[in-house]
Amino acid sequence: MINGSSHRGHNTGVLVGLAEKALKRKGVSYRLFNLNELDIQHCWCCYSMRDSACTYPCRNQLDDVPALQEMIVNSRAVIVASPINWNNMSARLKDFLDRLTCLQNLYLLKKEGLTTGKVVGILVNGHEDGGMKTAMDIFIYFQQMGYVLAPFGFAYRTHGAQYNAKTDDDFFKNDEILKTEIEGIVINVIETMNQDLETKLKDKIVPVSE
Template sequence: MKAIILLGTLKQEGLSNTEVLSEFLAAHFQKQQVDCSIIKLVDHRILAGTFSDMGQGDEWPEILQQLLSVDIIVLATPIWWNNQSSEIQRVIERLDELHDEVLADKKSRLEGKVAGIVITGDSDGAQHVIANLSNFFNAIGLALPPYATLSVLWEGQKKGAKTSRAELMKKYEEDYAETAEKMVRQMLRFVPDK
């Protein structure tokens, strides 16, 4: 069983709340013997566009091949102005060609795969992001099970906070371990038998 977390942090360097929460969730996948990798999108050259391959050194085709080879896909995003990050929006735009295939009555290449959502922020907005991403998952054939979201809205994650990695992990472990375990169990339940 394999999972990928597409990490939509905007931070190329320094501490990222969303990256730490993604690592926290990845550890819960590994406890269930799920091979989980994290792709930090900002570290890759993903060109703007709505096709699977935009040429010119575009790294999206390699990432797409990884998505097509796993059972579970999780989008992890901070909330910026009540929306998902621009990195996650770029993923949605780049997967548009797969949606075009569905509109042309072809089977989705993502059908049978299970989705999840990770969100960090310091104030409300998670429901809006979950609604956006859920609608997108539905349109491209990904199954989002009940309880397959992990949202941490906490002032310790606000922009400019001096919260350490250890403090973040302590918060996640103390307050969100059960949620993460339930999320992983739910996603595993919905992966079709091969």
């Protein structure tokens, strides 16, 4: 599970906490990565020179991202949480997802992909519009790596532009709709993961990736 917020204890953390409780109730093993606690450098854009320059493992081994990339490769599913910032995901999450280019680039290089058939679920919150757009922007990254979105795999909740992070806090912590939807997302991710699509789809999917 990836918390893309710049503030571990703010509203996105509430969503992550609810997801953690649901995962524990289901007895599913997981790891939580709070991106604000990690060193995540910008993508070097090696592929802009030539496709073959972008490799996995990533050429940049100077920060914490290689360990996260390895986690992505070894996990069967991922749940990503982000606030809405300027009608989009957080900048920190964007930096991290950009660093997954080396995994996506495997398909362009006609090498064996490492992420086809994995499952993703996405959680979004904020006090401004853009919940669905933010979720879709996040999903596009994973779609280009062969991930499958869990059925009903988005949960987003917005409080209203007239509020701020402090007043949002009580709203999100006490919102029964949010609790129900996040538990549903977790269940949907688990059930889809248990279909073992990675194995069933192996050598059957034609990579079509930009």
